[in-house]
Amino acid sequence: MTEALLCGTNAIKNGEKILSSQFQDDRDTIPLYEQIYALAGLAQYYNATSDWQALYDIRRTLKFFEAYFRDKELKGYFSHIDPVNFSADSEWLEPSNRARKNWNSVETIRLLTCST
Numbered sequence: 001m002t003e004a005l006l007c008g009t010n011a012i013k014n015g016e017k018i019l020s021s022q023f024q025d026d027r028d029t030i031p032l033y034e035q036i037y038a039l040a041g042l043a044q045y046y047n048a049t050s051d052w053q054a055l056y057d058i059r060r061t062l063k064f065f066e067a068y069f070r071d072k073e074l075k076g077y078f079s080h081i082d083p084v085n086f087s088a089d090s091e092w093l094e095p096s097n098r099a100r101k102n103w104n105s106v107e108t109i110r111l112l113t114c115s116t
Helices: 032-049 052-069 103-115
Strands: 004-007 010-013 016-019
Touching (some): 032 052
Antiparallel strands (some): 004 010
């Protein structure tokens, strides 16, 4: 079993710190839209530099989306996951963020479709 500890707005999992959102509506979650914006910046960097490490990080991030944000039963992507157990339906998520989808689900599908 994975050892994890939530410390304020950060999680420590397997000895690594996982930063959760600091935004009021998303506090103590990993929101998909923040990941998408970070990925967009990394993709622009890769486009300008052809840095293979950036491409590697992009591919790892897309695999992370597939593994933890994707709703495999009903399709689409959840808007938030718990930073400790990477679950979209965690009891620790606020009800407004638990197993929910929003416009980011559509954007993520479009992003993943373009990247394959």
